[in-house]
Amino acid sequence: xxxxxxxxxxxxxxxxxxxxxxxxxxxxxxxxxxxxxKPGQAPRLLIHGASSRATDIPARFSGSGSGTEFTLTISSxxxxxxxxxxxxxxxxxxxxxxxxxxxxxx
Amino acid sequence: QVQLxxxxxxxxxxxxxxxxxxxxxxxxxxxxFIHWMRQAPGQGLEWMGRINPSNGATYxxxxxxxxxxxxxxxxxxxxxLDLTSLRSDDTGVYFCAKAxxxxxxxxxxxxxVTVSS
Numbered sequence: 001x002x003x004x005x006x007x008x009x010x011x012x013x014x015x016x017x018x019x020x021x022x023x024x025x026x027x028x029x030x031x032x033x034x035x036x037x038k039p040g041q042a043p044r045l046l047i048h049g050a051s052s053r054a055t056d057i058p059a060r061f062s063g064s065g066s067g068t069e070f071t072l073t074i075s076s077x078x079x080x081x082x083x084x085x086x087x088x089x090x091x092x093x094x095x096x097x098x099x100x101x102x103x104x105x106x
Numbered sequence: 107q108v109q110l111x112x113x114x115x116x117x118x119x120x121x122x123x124x125x126x127x128x129x130x131x132x133x134x135x136x137x138x139f140i141h142w143m144r145q146a147p148g149q150g151l152e153w154m155g156r157i158n159p160s161n162g163a164t165y166x167x168x169x170x171x172x173x174x175x176x177x178x179x180x181x182x183x184x185x186x187l188d189l190t191s192l193r194s195d196d197t198g199v200y201f202c203a204k205a206x207x208x209x210x211x212x213x214x215x216x217x218x219v220t221v222s223s
Contacts, residue, residue, distance in 0.1 A: 033206070043213060045210050045212075054209075055209065086150065090205075093139070093156065094153060094165065095143075097150060097152075098150075100150050
């Protein structure tokens with residue numbers, strides 16, 4: 001299953017809303033996760049099951065979608081949210097990741 | 107809480123082998139697959155394969171078959187990744203991760219493997 005994220009880079013001002021997209025080449029049901037990664041760190045799980053926030057993840061992060069189209073929304077960007085975001089499918093026992101969306105300061 | 111702790115950084119010469127460990131705690135070790143991923147410098151995440159700690163069954167990404175081996179030691183709740191015939195493009199950070207459950211997934215902290223002559 002090929003995962004395609006868009007856009008590649010998203011320029012957003014602090015306090016604004018960010019919307020990231022992820023498309024699967026075939027249905028993954030709701031077996032979709034979103035991660036945040038900062039330089040030198042391991043990926044941090046934000047969302048699993050397409051819309052369930054992981055432990056200790058702030059409410060400004062939300063996920064939606066099912067099948068082949070998914071969205072991660074950050075309602076009001078904070079300084080610590082500027083990072084690279086990856087989607088991942090785990091519908092198959094072999095995992096695949098999107099290529100990432102970099103969220104940068106506008 | 108669920109935790110995966112990986113072994114430390116390695117520096118290897120081309121053609122050598124590397125073995126990375128991933129010690130699990132906080133859950134039933136034999137109940138969940140462990141997956142391995144890697145990330146080359148400045149690049150995205152690449153899935154390498156997975157192991158069933160219960161019976162040792164493995165499945166590897168096609169392009170790594172023949173060079174990668176995943177094993178486990180249930181007595182110490184640890185899985186291992188062996189990669190042979192190292193090349194410069196094997197340089198990167200290697201991660202283990204526990205399969206998803208209702209709480210999500212847990213990842214190790216990563217192990218930097220540098221292949222350089």
